[in-house]
Amino acid sequence: MAVEVKLEGLSAWFGSNQVLDDISFTVPAQSVTAIIGPSGSGKSTLIRLVNRMHEILPRTRHEGHVFLGGEDVYGDDVDPVDVRRRVGMVFQRPNPFPTMSIYDNVAAGLKLNGVRGKRSGMDGLVEESLKAAGLWGEVRNRLKAPAGGLSGGQQQRLCIARAIAVRPEVLLMDEPASALDPQSTLRIEDLMAELKQRYTIVIVTHNMQQAARIADWTAFMTVTEEGAPGRLIEFDQTNTIFTHPKDDRTQAYVTGRFG
Amino acid sequence: MTRRRLTDQLATGWMIVSVLVALVPLAFILGYVVYKGAGIVSWTFLTKPEPFDFTHSGGGVWNGIKGTLKLLFLASLLAIPTGILAALYLNEFGRGRFATAVRFVTDVMSGVPSIFVGIFIYSLIVLETGHFSAYSGALALAVLMLPIVIRGAEEVLKLVPHELREASLALGVPRWRTVLRVILPAAASGIVTAAMLSVARAAGETAPLLFTSFGNRFVTGWSDYGSPDSALPLLIFRNARSAYEPAQQRAWAAALVLIAIVLVFTILGRTLAGRRAFRS
Amino acid sequence: MQPQASRDSEPGPRAGPGSLGESMTTTTETPAPAAALERLKRPRSRLGRSADQSFRWLLTGFAAVVLVVLALMLVRTTYVAWPVFQQHGLELITKQRWFPGDNAFGALSFIYGTVLTSVIAILLAVPVSIGIALFVTEVAPRRLRVLLVYLVELLAAVPSVVYGLWGLLVLLPWLERHAWEPISSVLGFIPIFAGPANGRSFATAGVILAIMIIPIVTAIAREVVALVPHDHKEAALALGATRWEMLRLAVIPYARAGIIGGTMLGFGRALGETIAVALVIGGNPQISASIFQPGYTIASVIANQFNEATGFHIQALLAIGVLLFVITILVNVAGRVFVWRAARGLA
Numbered sequence: 073m074a075v076e077v078k079l080e081g082l083s084a085w086f087g088s089n090q091v092l093d094d095i096s097f098t099v100p101a102q103s104v105t106a107i108i109g110p111s112g113s114g115k116s117t118l119i120r121l122v123n124r125m126h127e128i129l130p131r132t133r134h135e136g137h138v139f140l141g142g143e144d145v146y147g148d149d150v151d152p153v154d155v156r157r158r159v160g161m162v163f164q165r166p167n168p169f170p171t172m173s174i175y176d177n178v179a180a181g182l183k184l185n186g187v188r189g190k191r192s193g194m195d196g197l198v199e200e201s202l203k204a205a206g207l208w209g210e211v212r213n214r215l216k217a218p219a220g221g222l223s224g225g226q227q228q229r230l231c232i233a234r235a236i237a238v239r240p241e242v243l244l245m246d247e248p249a250s251a252l253d254p255q256s257t258l259r260i261e262d263l264m265a266e267l268k269q270r271y272t273i274v275i276v277t278h279n280m281q282q283a284a285r286i287a288d289w290t291a292f293m294t295v296t297e298e299g300a301p302g303r304l305i306e307f308d309q310t311n312t313i314f315t316h317p318k319d320d321r322t323q324a325y326v327t328g329r330f331g
Numbered sequence: 332m333t334r335r336r337l338t339d340q341l342a343t344g345w346m347i348v349s350v351l352v353a354l355v356p357l358a359f360i361l362g363y364v365v366y367k368g369a370g371i372v373s374w375t376f377l378t379k380p381e382p383f384d385f386t387h388s389g390g391g392v393w394n395g396i397k398g399t400l401k402l403l404f405l406a407s408l409l410a411i412p413t414g415i416l417a418a419l420y421l422n423e424f425g426r427g428r429f430a431t432a433v434r435f436v437t438d439v440m441s442g443v444p445s446i447f448v449g450i451f452i453y454s455l456i457v458l459e460t461g462h463f464s465a466y467s468g469a470l471a472l473a474v475l476m477l478p479i480v481i482r483g484a485e486e487v488l489k490l491v492p493h494e495l496r497e498a499s500l501a502l503g504v505p506r507w508r509t510v511l512r513v514i515l516p517a518a519a520s521g522i523v524t525a526a527m528l529s530v531a532r533a534a535g536e537t538a539p540l541l542f543t544s545f546g547n548r549f550v551t552g553w554s555d556y557g558s559p560d561s562a563l564p565l566l567i568f569r570n571a572r573s574a575y576e577p578a579q580q581r582a583w584a585a586a587l588v589l590i591a592i593v594l595v596f597t598i599l600g601r602t603l604a605g606r607r608a609f610r611s
Numbered sequence: 612m613q614p615q616a617s618r619d620s621e622p623g624p625r626a627g628p629g630s631l632g633e634s635m636t637t638t639t640e641t642p643a644p645a646a647a648l649e650r651l652k653r654p655r656s657r658l659g660r661s662a663d664q665s666f667r668w669l670l671t672g673f674a675a676v677v678l679v680v681l682a683l684m685l686v687r688t689t690y691v692a693w694p695v696f697q698q699h700g701l702e703l704i705t706k707q708r709w710f711p712g713d714n715a716f717g718a719l720s721f722i723y724g725t726v727l728t729s730v731i732a733i734l735l736a737v738p739v740s741i742g743i744a745l746f747v748t749e750v751a752p753r754r755l756r757v758l759l760v761y762l763v764e765l766l767a768a769v770p771s772v773v774y775g776l777w778g779l780l781v782l783l784p785w786l787e788r789h790a791w792e793p794i795s796s797v798l799g800f801i802p803i804f805a806g807p808a809n810g811r812s813f814a815t816a817g818v819i820l821a822i823m824i825i826p827i828v829t830a831i832a833r834e835v836v837a838l839v840p841h842d843h844k845e846a847a848l849a850l851g852a853t854r855w856e857m858l859r860l861a862v863i864p865y866a867r868a869g870i871i872g873g874t875m876l877g878f879g880r881a882l883g884e885t886i887a888v889a890l891v892i893g894g895n896p897q898i899s900a901s902i903f904q905p906g907y908t909i910a911s912v913i914a915n916q917f918n919e920a921t922g923f924h925i926q927a928l929l930a931i932g933v934l935l936f937v938i939t940i941l942v943n944v945a946g947r948v949f950v951w952r953a954a955r956g957l958a
Contacts (some may be wrong), residue, residue, distance in 0.1 A: 335853055335856065336853065337853055338853070338855055338856075339853035339855040339856070341855075342775050342855035343854070345738075345742050345752060346742040346743070346745050346746035347746065348742070349738070349739040349740070349741075349742025349746065350741045350742070350746055350747075352739050352742050352825075353739060353743055353760055353762075353763055353766060353822075353826075353829070356766075356822050357762065357765060357766050357769070358776045359777070359781070359951070360769060360774070361769075362775065363777055364773065364777070364780055364891070369612045372864065379625070394783065413673050413676055414657065416669070416673035416674070417670075417673045417674040417676065417677060419670055419675035420670035420671055420673065421674065423667075423670065424667060424670065424671070429671075429674075430674075431634050432678060433674045433675070433677055433678060436677050437932060438679045438943075438947060439675055439681065439943065439944065440680070440681060440939055442876070442879055442880070442883075442939060442940065442943035443883070443936065443939065443940070444686070444883025444884070444885065444910055444935060444936065444939055445880070445883070445885065446883070446885040446910050446914060446935075447684070447688075447933075447935060447936045447939075448884070450688065450913065450928070450929055450932045451683070451684045451687060451688050452919070453917075454687050454688050454690075454691040454929060455683065455687050458691065459923070472681060477676075477677065477680070478677075482675065498847075501926065505655070505659070505662060505663055506663045507662055507663055507665065507666035508666070509656055521642055524650075532767060534770070535768075535769075535770025535771070535773070536770070536771075537770070537771065537772045537886045538771075538886055538887075538910070538914060540883040541675060541917065541918065542917050545918075548936055564770060564886075567772045567773070567776055567825060568772050568775070568890075569885060571772075571775065571776045571779060571780070571890060572779075572890065579780060579861075582776055583776070583780075586772070586773045586776050586777075588730075589772075589773065590770070590773060593769075593770060594768065597765075597768045597823055
């Protein structure tokens, strides 16, 4: 089910301001790839190019390609809505639908598309997703409770459950734990080791220890001078990036943070 | 007492007096309406139409009540969905000159004298068809209601957090479904408030109906919108000007009924918003 | 653990009676709605994809309704009233004599009445509104604040016909006896207070209008006063200013533009008010210096004469209606610009 994601020559603009320049690397299927780098290097914008969320905002444009399992998501015939179903996204701040219950949130992706499976079938899907997100045990007896009543960490796992309920092939995570307490953060990191068996995961993170812990591959991005767009400096196995990176700037970044 | 102290106290006094100047008439108006009207309002009063000669006592205001209900019904049907859809447009796609124009015109329209709306519909419809009618009255009220609904709905829609839209779109839900199933429900209670407030406003309007619905001593059928029709404000207006005591008393009682209707919608609208607010 | 009772019709999780432990597979382990998922995975049809575009067009259409209505308002009324503009032109606003039977259509007295009553309303309402705004934002304790705001807004909910009814039957006689007559007898040598004092008069209409526009001016004044930055007020108080001095030095100057805007919007509202004025102003198409004389406004003459009018008379009434419309729009737009600029300057 998981596919490889190939980024080729991606550049992006907000209005006349260029924020990404010629990013290319390939995310292997069924792995966790971390994108690290200082703030403002365009990491969030980059992953939003993968699920075609960048174009939602006004006055944006991009160049380059994203290949999902060999298929160009920006192809002429491709429906962005379909791309977004195939590429799931978890945001920095948990954003469950406040007017819906826990159950309805998980089922939202299907329900919002007017899909009503046989009752028992839908229940199974919800349970499966909640289990995969590590939340089932805590909410199994209050599936009808409003989602807003959960803690931050629980809400984020709910969002993960919601994202995987529509069976994506890729899972994008934009600093998913940065708004959470350390304990919830660790739970989500544990989750990733399991999730990567079924999905290709790309995670943007500020936290280098986190990248070192959970990612198989790491991409390091930064801006080389003030006002310049973000660039890819190095992409390699996580081990390499953190122990003997090829580029001086990577070295400076990873050691600076560790020190 | 120093002069400065004195000035400060005078100023405070002025502020308090100002508040009283506003609230005392409110109390008096409501008080008088209740005082003068309560004695006459009864079940008969509410269910019988005006007597043939309205300067005589007896009868009731049913023609006014029914007319008001009919007019509000049609006007709401026209104005509320239109207003909500327009507000959705402004909220979803509202950048650029067209949207600015729509917002500007909405603001302009909320300042149009209600009598002008009446003569506008008169010149547009009554002149062409040659007779007064309930539907022309409803149309005039709808024109009055529209800016209120649009403005109220847009304010509430703006408050829906952007993250909700993002979350839904990122799930692969198409835009139109996102708007209808995620954003609209999130703003629902505020939109209901805007709608109810617009109805409350329309219920009290007289001027737009003077030359459109015109008024009717008789009660018309629920589905008959082609004949002229009465409405509570029209009824009050005509009875109030009469020199005859029974007519004036009827006006007071009808005013009590009208205020009750307006207050019900106003207060309902405001409290509904408070009650259904979700914790986000 | 027992499952919670479901609150709506959706079936809850299927842990049944004699609840099963976590390790046991529940009956919900049946495959998810496979057919449904399959449908989801299939990309949308051409029709499905055009739904977004159609949706946008639908919404755009409804938004355009507003523009269409305004355009119609201007065009249709001007068109029907055009013969009057053609025939009488500027005389419409320069001549005083309005006598339909004679084809005399000078609306000057109506314009005079409209402006006079609205000016009286502003003079009475603005000080009161500022006072309320200051009291509510600066002086009143928090709980009182909400109640007061609510009550003042309730004033706006009262229908104008009820204002008119009460104004005519209660306020008017009282004002005539306890206010206008005394003022007129004492100050009658001043032309604007000249007697004989009438209940049905510009003055009474002005008072009713003042009460009606208080909520509007207050609401805007309240908003701009609340926008004044906290540190400005603190600086004044720290200098040892009394509360009034602080308001005078730090709040009112900042709120001034907004208050002017609010005044203009209230003025615009007063210009257009029909029913309450029609009931108390006396219906006399004359220009008189004294505010205690009956008169007419554009809105109230239309209300009073429209139903008995025929032919050209109707068109003439439409014509001055268009006039009122244009004036009101201009005043309102100007007012909004002021308020907008004030809010921008402060925020």
